Amino acid sequence: MTKTILAVDDSGSLRQMLSFSLKAAGYGVIEAIDGEDGLNKAKRQTVDLVLTDQNMPGMDGLSLIRALRAMKNYQNVPILMLTTESGDDIKAMGRAAGANGWLVKPFDPARLTEVVKKLIG
């Protein structure tokens, strides 16, 4: 069965790239424009993996991760943080919030699918 990935990023071009790369790798993709949108879409359908940007207007990536982890059906869904901030503290915060990993923007599509494959095959 096709695995579905929720891609949350406020940048349209980034979303498009994520979506394109993941679809090319055979995944289904749901796009969301920010944390709140992502949360709503995650509620509607339990996805197989969540990819979220950190720096977004409104609800940011960390808040989204925390909110997702507070939901029963998202306890075990892998969450990857997408961030240009490769600093330690942001990764530590992401980890504390419940993220399973991180991916630095700019990302190489091959790297993206590689890390996604590691997590959900």
Place this chain on the structure above:
Amino acid sequence: MTIDMSQFYQVFFDEADELLAEMEKLLLALDVSAPDSEDLNAIFRAAHSIKGGAATFAFTDITEVTHMLESLLDRIRKGEMGLTPEHVDAFLVAKDVLTMQMDGHHHGSSVDQAAVDSVCQRLKALSQGIVPDTSTAAPSPSVAAAAPEPVAAPVVDADGNCRFRIELPDVPQKDVDALAAELGLLGTIVQETLDDKRAAFILTSGESQDNIVAICSFVLDPDDLKITYDAAPAAASADTVPGTPAEDPGYGIFEPENGPAAAPQVPTAAADAAAVPAGEVKNYGRRATDREGGSQESSSIRVSVEKVDQLINLVGELVITQAMIEQRIAALDPLHHERLLNSAGQLARNTRDLQEAVMSIRMMPMDYVFSRFPRMVRDLAAKLGKKVEFVTRGAATELDKGLIERIVDPLTHLVRNSVDHGVEMPDRRTASGKNETGKLVLSAAHQGGNIVIEVSDDGGGLNRERILDKARQQGLPVSDSMPDSDVWQLIFAPGFSTAEVVTDVSGRGVGMGVVKRNITAMGGTVDIRSIPGTGTTIAISLPLTLAILDGMSVRVGEEIYILPLGYVIESLQPAAVDVKEVAGQGRVVKVREEYLPLIPLHQIFAIDPQFEDPSQGIIVILETEGKKAALLVDSLVGQQQVVVKNLETNFRKVAGISGATILGDGGVSLILDVSALLRSSRQLAADPVFF
């Protein structure tokens, strides 16, 4: 997998353009002494997003500039550095450079590398000059940051902890677990599996290496241990890329591969959470209102203007067809054709709704034009050594796209003129008891069927005497008793005062003739109000759209003319006693205690009317530019929306006529140019063939 990135370029360029414009807007609005932290965050995020996109698409030159911009902004928003006017200036220059670079990638235009270098130097100087501590200065660009190299020296973090990478020899799993438990007491620990199935730990701890070795020696031979200092964060370095350990993948998974999905909460997560300063988190919060931009973006499509225009044209034809049907069935017996008539009524409503909806596609907010002025005013004022506060009002007012594009140049000219010649130098303003900062207001508002755009300054005003002198020199017909409004109009005379001294400063009037011509060509008018010492307001009045107008059809003799409904106040049949002859000024008519000049339409177009006597015909009271007049016609025919067809392109310019339309019965009707009619109403009376 390789993907052609260029297919995403357009989205990036569009996005970056919007972000840069937003950045500039926020920068200009920023109060340097007490910047709003939300605004700083928004500016930071704009730079940050552009950097992310540029890095993704490998526009390294843009990444470089945005990176410096971003790190400087980051420190300012975090309060590590105070905001100064120099910062704002440098940021604005950086914005220009980025726009140039963006154009370079987008359109292949040339990029001034000297300007790029200069702004980089400037940003660098700012980041070094104010906080000398370079250790907190700009982190390496994200491209480089994606590949952190382990360093040999210990890296001590803020809490005095070092990160150790401990590679274990091949030992039983229970020993690994025991060691993990022991070392876990020293600090936070992350376990990973090496390529050859050996275990390794990343330990973040304040303990010395000797102590770590000592603890490990309980379980295994210390000589088999390999302990190194690790520069990457504990969380980050836990990634494993089989076969390519040297190459950083740019991603990481927080846990070894034994089921990351199953247990997101690694044992040390709690410790990490505690280590995160609570205050840090709020730096990443963003205001909710920013969301709107994003939502719009995802729910809009880009369509070429030609397509929209084709749509408008088709709807225009549909409106005509619908009017034809309406006229044909008007003769039918309502009793026998009730259903048909009902349907036709519905068709009329739907057509109108459709038309409105389609027309609204072409409407754009004035902000499209206004947004380019704050920067221009700021730069111009700085260059002239003036202080100008720039205010825009009614930026949300909508105007047809075709008009909005054509208004840019005239408006630019007027705004520049106001800063250059309207607003006085600070010392002069102080001397005349004014605030040394001048005020320039750009406003837009709907007024009837028009949009009125005003450029208003609180400067010295126009100088009546000099304009009159100048006009006399040029041989224009003037008199000292002319009303101010007529004197001001003189500056629009072609060739009037190019670069001659007109105001107290100099040369207002440069190119004003061109401005007026442009506005008139759009079917608009320009009006000037000026009070010496108090300021000048130039008001441009434009029709909302050129394509369709609500018209009132009136009959004179055999002809039917269309009056744009926006000008019509009322229509009535005057009593004979209310019509008076004024010597040398033609007839006037008294309407509600007000005497209005009477304009007999039949005289203007030299046609035989049904009624010469106003008390038998109908007068339509029209108003434009604050002037009223009564237009005498035979009768009113009806009200309808008409599709404006340009007369000039199809025939030639006819004085007093602004266009033509096709009526429901297929006949052609002329649309009256009400402004021209009223402007000349005085001369009309004396000279019926004025046009």
